[in-house]
Amino acid sequence: xxxxxxxxxxxxxxxxxxxxxxxxxxxxxxxxxxxxxxxxxxxxxxxxxxxxxxxxxxxxxxxxxxxxxxxxxxxxxxxxxxxxxxxxxxxxxxxxxxxxxxxxxxxxxxxxxxxxxxxxxxxxxxxxxxxxxxxxxxxxxxxxxxxxxxxxxxxxxxxxxxxxxxxxxxxxxxxxxxxxxxxxxxxxxxxxxxxxxxxxxxxxxxxxxxxxxxxxxxxxxxxxxxxxxxxxxxxxxxxxxxxxxxxxxxxxxxxxxxxxxxxxxxxxxxxxxxxxxxxxxxxxxxxxxxxxxxxxxxxxxxxxxxxxxxxxxxxxxxxxxxxxxxxxxxxxxxxxxxxxxxxxxxxxxxxxxxxxxxxxxxxxxxxxxx
Amino acid sequence: xxxxxxxxxxxxxxxxxxxxxxxxxxxxxxxxxxxxxxxxxxxxxxxxxxxxxxxxxxxxxxxxxxxxxxxxxxxxxxxxxxxxxxxxxxxxxxxxxxxxxxxxxxxxxxxxxxxxxxxxxxxxxxxxxxxxxxxxxxxxxxxxxxxxxxxxxxxxxxxxxxxxxxxxxxxxxxxxxxxxxxxxxxxxxxxxxxxxxxxxxxxxxxxxxxxxxxxxxxxxxxxxxxxxxxxxxxxxxxxxxxxxxxxxxxxxxxxxxxxxxxxxxxxxxxxxxxxxxxxxxxxxxxxxxxxxxxxxxxxxxxxxxxxxxxxxxxxxxxxxxxxxxxxxxxxxxxxxxxxxxxxxxxxxxxxxxxxxxxxxxxxxxxxxxxxxxxxxxxxxxxxxxxxxxxxxxxxxxxxxxxxxxxxxxxxxxxxxxxxxxxxxxxxxxxxxxxxxxxxxxxxxxxxxxxxxxxxxxxxxxxxxxxxxxxxxxxxxxxxxxxxxxxxxxxxxxxxxxxxxx
Numbered sequence: 013x014x015x016x017x018x019x020x021x022x023x024x025x026x027x028x029x030x031x032x033x034x035x036x037x038x039x040x041x042x043x044x045x046x047x048x049x050x051x052x053x054x055x056x057x058x059x060x061x062x063x064x065x066x067x068x069x070x071x072x073x074x075x076x077x078x079x080x081x082x083x084x085x086x087x088x089x090x091x092x093x094x095x096x097x098x099x100x101x102x103x104x105x106x107x108x109x110x111x112x113x114x115x116x117x118x119x120x121x122x123x124x125x126x127x128x129x130x131x132x133x134x135x136x137x138x139x140x141x142x143x144x145x146x147x148x149x150x151x152x153x154x155x156x157x158x159x160x161x162x163x164x165x166x167x168x169x170x171x172x173x174x175x176x177x178x179x180x181x182x183x184x185x186x187x188x189x190x191x192x193x194x195x196x197x198x199x200x201x202x203x204x205x206x207x208x209x210x211x212x213x214x215x216x217x218x219x220x221x222x223x224x225x226x227x228x229x230x231x232x233x234x235x236x237x238x239x240x241x242x243x244x245x246x247x248x249x250x251x252x253x254x255x256x257x258x259x260x261x262x263x264x265x266x267x268x269x270x271x272x273x274x275x276x277x278x279x280x281x282x283x284x285x286x287x288x289x290x291x292x293x294x295x296x297x298x299x300x301x302x303x304x305x306x307x308x309x310x311x312x313x314x315x316x317x318x319x320x321x322x323x324x325x326x327x328x329x330x331x332x333x334x335x336x337x338x339x340x341x342x343x344x345x346x347x348x349x350x351x352x353x354x355x356x357x358x359x360x361x362x363x364x365x366x367x368x369x370x371x372x373x374x375x376x377x378x379x380x381x382x
Numbered sequence: 383x384x385x386x387x388x389x390x391x392x393x394x395x396x397x398x399x400x401x402x403x404x405x406x407x408x409x410x411x412x413x414x415x416x417x418x419x420x421x422x423x424x425x426x427x428x429x430x431x432x433x434x435x436x437x438x439x440x441x442x443x444x445x446x447x448x449x450x451x452x453x454x455x456x457x458x459x460x461x462x463x464x465x466x467x468x469x470x471x472x473x474x475x476x477x478x479x480x481x482x483x484x485x486x487x488x489x490x491x492x493x494x495x496x497x498x499x500x501x502x503x504x505x506x507x508x509x510x511x512x513x514x515x516x517x518x519x520x521x522x523x524x525x526x527x528x529x530x531x532x533x534x535x536x537x538x539x540x541x542x543x544x545x546x547x548x549x550x551x552x553x554x555x556x557x558x559x560x561x562x563x564x565x566x567x568x569x570x571x572x573x574x575x576x577x578x579x580x581x582x583x584x585x586x587x588x589x590x591x592x593x594x595x596x597x598x599x600x601x602x603x604x605x606x607x608x609x610x611x612x613x614x615x616x617x618x619x620x621x622x623x624x625x626x627x628x629x630x631x632x633x634x635x636x637x638x639x640x641x642x643x644x645x646x647x648x649x650x651x652x653x654x655x656x657x658x659x660x661x662x663x664x665x666x667x668x669x670x671x672x673x674x675x676x677x678x679x680x681x682x683x684x685x686x687x688x689x690x691x692x693x694x695x696x697x698x699x700x701x702x703x704x705x706x707x708x709x710x711x712x713x714x715x716x717x718x719x720x721x722x723x724x725x726x727x728x729x730x731x732x733x734x735x736x737x738x739x740x741x742x743x744x745x746x747x748x749x750x751x752x753x754x755x756x757x758x759x760x761x762x763x764x765x766x767x768x769x770x771x772x773x774x775x776x777x778x779x780x781x782x783x784x785x786x787x788x789x790x791x792x793x794x795x796x797x798x799x800x801x802x803x804x805x806x807x808x809x810x811x812x813x814x815x816x817x818x819x820x821x822x823x824x825x826x827x828x829x830x831x832x833x834x835x836x837x838x839x840x841x842x843x844x845x846x847x848x849x850x851x852x853x854x855x856x857x858x859x860x861x862x863x864x865x866x867x868x869x870x871x872x873x874x875x876x877x878x879x880x881x882x883x
Contacts, residue, residue, distance in 0.1 A: 226506040228848055229855035231862065239753040264529045270537075277852075279515050296539035299521045300529075302854035303756070308506050309849075327514055327851065329507060 028212075028224040029056035029177075029198040030332075032313040032343040033353065034320045038377025039339070040068055043171075043186025046194040049342075049349045051178040053198055056224075056345060061199030061211035062180040063172025065220040065315045066191035068381055070167050076103050076126040077145055077217075080163035080170055082208055083121040088158030095156065099148050100127035108171075108184070115179035120208055124169075142262060146217055147241065154243045160209040165218030167381065168317065172197075172211035180211075192373065192381065195315045197222035213315065214250040216258045220315040223250040224345055225330045228308030236303035249310070256304050257314060268314070268321045272368035274301045276326045313343050318381060319372035328365030335360045341371045387471040390429035393452050394438075400446035401425055407438035407447060412805040412817055435798040437807035469728075482728035483801035483811070484787060485628060485720045485765050492720070493739035493872070494771045498881060500862045502849035509846040516842035517852040518549040520782055522619075522759040523688045523712045542712060543688045545619055547782060548577035549838040550853055551772060553830075554717075554763045554784035555601050555623065555692070557585025559636045559645040559657065560724035560801065561790075562818040565810045568793055568826030570594035575827065576834050581784070584608075584623060584634060584659060586648040592616050599690065602679065604633055605659025607649040611682065619687050619713070620679050624663070624672070625694030627721030627764040630735045634659040635725055639804050642813045673709035680710070688712035695719055695741030695764065696734075700748030707749060707758040715784060716741050718764025722787040724811060725802035738764040739778065743876045746779025746858060755779075755858075769840035778876065779858040792833040793826045 031049040046064055070078055083089040103126040129144055137144050149164045163170035171184040177198040197212035213220040227249045234244045234252050242255040260271045274297050283294045309329030314321040322343040324332045335342040335350040335357040342350040363369045373381060394415060403425055407416040413431045432449060439447045456464045469480055502508045523544035530538045553569045573580040574597045581599040586608015600617030602609050614620060636657040646653035666672050676689050691706045692715035706714050718738020723731060742762050749755040762775050763784030772783045794808040801811035809821035850856050864881040865873050873880055
């Protein structure tokens with residue numbers, strides 16, 4: 013019986029390790045690479061959470077939303093499936109294949125659904141499709157006890173669990189999946205007790221975030237974003253960051269670079285030195301979205317369809333390294349976690365605080381992944 | 383003369399070995415406490431006139447004076463305190479409403495003192511304000527909920543007018559009339575130097591102070607004293623005063639003695655007449671009427687200035703603030719019941735309204751529940767005594783704080799709470815020319831600049847301790863606070879956890 017407190021029950025102020033691997037040409041490679049990278053940073057985790065996000069992993073279902081769910085029990089599963097059937101065409105459903113290993117215990121029921129919004133329901137809602145889906149995800153996660161949608165994007169999926177990340181990777185048999193982009197996280201939770209749903213990546217639709225750090229702005233960010241229909245049920249820093257990115261990118265139409273310049277805004281002294289046009293824009297963004305400024309240490313890797321973004325807090329209080337080799341881009345907390353995959357690199361950079369490093373698929377590759 | 387049963391509150395204690403009968407005390411005391419007795423060749427004091435302003439004590443060259451609270455006592459009990467008894471004596475003698483100045487002296491809970499601030503340790507490091515930038519720049523005004531783009535996809539950056547503050551502190555409304563020309567000038571000069579704002583109160587704007595317009599908030603109160611188009615144009619923002627923390631539901635009263643020629647001209651009222659502003663604006667009897675005034679002021683100033691609506695902290699303040707946010711106000715100022723006043727009926731000052739901490743917490747929560755918190759900025763006042771109070775207010779949800787009593791103290795006010803008498807020995811709450819001269823605006827403004835600068839340093843230190851390097855990341859960040867010795871209900875309203883949680 014799983015009786016330990018869950019995310020959402022307790023918030024305690026996290027270390028962690030993050031890594032991201034990306035092929036600009038859209039070459040698909042197995043999750044084994046991500047496991048190898050994160051394994052090297054074993055000591056940055058404490059066994060209370062790890063997870064992966066893979067992009068391009070469901071090409072045969074790329075037009076459908078892939079929902080990954082944790083259920084505590086069959087009652088939650090029944091209630092949730094009723095909700096899903098009520099709102100979506102269910103194209104396929106199955107248990108997510110796992111491998112029983114002694115390191116991973118207390119697993120909930122882990123299911124996967126490929127869905128398409130019911131056209132009539134969608135029309136009734138008068139919402140854009142993405143908003144319809146996002147609201148359904150938030151509804152399930154806030155109202156159906158024992159059900160947690162932890163992945164909801166198209167042609168991507170999040171795999172996470174309580175345990176060390178390398179064990180989580182083996183548990184989910186990630187060597188059997190292939191994607192053009194992977195992010196991975198090893199967790200050292202301090203804010204929350206560490207539970208399957210609270211492990212990273214945290215995602216909404218196709219946006220997934222892995223995060224190293226603990227943000228001191230959490231409650232200011234949370235209380236602001238909750239005005240716009242989001243519900244921070246897990247009390248983790250990563251959750252609120254994900255929602256803010258979703259709001260600014262999907263709802264406000266900002267590119268990821270501008271999103272980064274709200275989350276880790278330039279200092280006023282920097283803005284004051286800009287030319288008039290830039291100064292007006294940065295002042296506008298910083299003033300209007302002041303409550304989305306994140307302070308405290310963070311390094312994040314944001315996964316999205318066709319790209320990755322690495323971002324440090326503006327004081328660069330956490331480590332973050334980016335390396336490139338041919339069409340491959342590597343991001344990690346430690347350089348060694350990159351060198352273990354590609355000892356020889358074309359370039360290695362250490363992004364400045366607040367300056368995002370964004371990589372996207374080449375045009376041709378992007379069209380293929382759509 | 384009938385016996386009034388009243389005894390002096392204070393006693394003047396003079397060390398006769400030190401007193402050199404220089405008569406400084408006599409010249410300094412506008413209340414005529416000290417006299418030189420030629421027959422005795424010594425200074426004598428009339429304790430009954432002493433208000434404990436400390437002017438004589440401060441300026442006595444030989445430190446011969448001290449003022450002590452009298453130990454002559456009434457037969458008090460747990461129900462009847464000296465103040466209750468003497469108030470009855472006063473009213474029995476005069477038949478009048480008792481007036482009081484400054485904030486209530488009653489012992490209500492000060493919630494600021496029951497809230498403790500967080501500090502980072504290990505998992506989230508502190509930030510060293512000496513090494514890293516700590517940003518306190520604050521913008522007040524309505525924020526856009528949605529980004530608009532032009533046809534080329536560029537962000538349209540034109541926005542509703544904003545007030546830019548270097549630090550989240552402003553000088554609250556104090557009218558020219560209630561305070562002196564030099565006090566006003568001190569505030570205006572300091573606000574300009576600090577990059578913040580001072581507020582005219584409902585007394586109009588002396589023509590000498592138009593030069594400080596970019597750092598001036600001009601107030602439109604129910605009396606409409608001194609309100610004209612040039613006045614509205616002069617300020618950076620316009621504040622509609624609906625209420626004041628020290629006297630919710632009450633208008634203002636400036637005694638005729640304070641209406642000197644210059645005050646008369648600025649207020650546009652006859653010299654020497656009492657300036658009585660009504661409790662209600664006689665063109666505002668509903669929230670819809672308020673909306674009309676908000677837009678009338680915006681229209682008349684070409685939508686270039688944010689409009690603030692100031693209300694007193696009262697029951698149901700959350701719903702009131704929601705209405706104000708929806709009526710077009712850019713900023714809501716909320717004034718708590720411990721706030722200061724030049725003159726208020728003491729009974730009202732001491733019994734009407736609610737603490738600013740609870741009002742702020744409930745307003746911030748209500749506006750967020752309705753999804754409109756970003757449509758309006760919140761400024762709070764009502765006994766903000768230190769930088770810690772500012773930090774706590776911002777963590778509870780304020781954008782900035784108004785200070786008034788603290789600013790007056792920085793100017794030399796000793797809280798003798800007799801502003802309404804117009805005999806302020808420190809040259810602050812008076813219009814008597816020889817008293818006004820006692821406050822040097824250059825020195826006064828320097829003290830104000832020092833105070834706000836010191837508080838800003840402290841705010842940065844505390845922010846650094848929390849691992850926060852920008853003030854906006856503190857706004858509404860209630861996890862940074864913990865309550866001590868508060869009931870469940872108080873914690874619920876404040877929206878903070880108890881220490882240890």
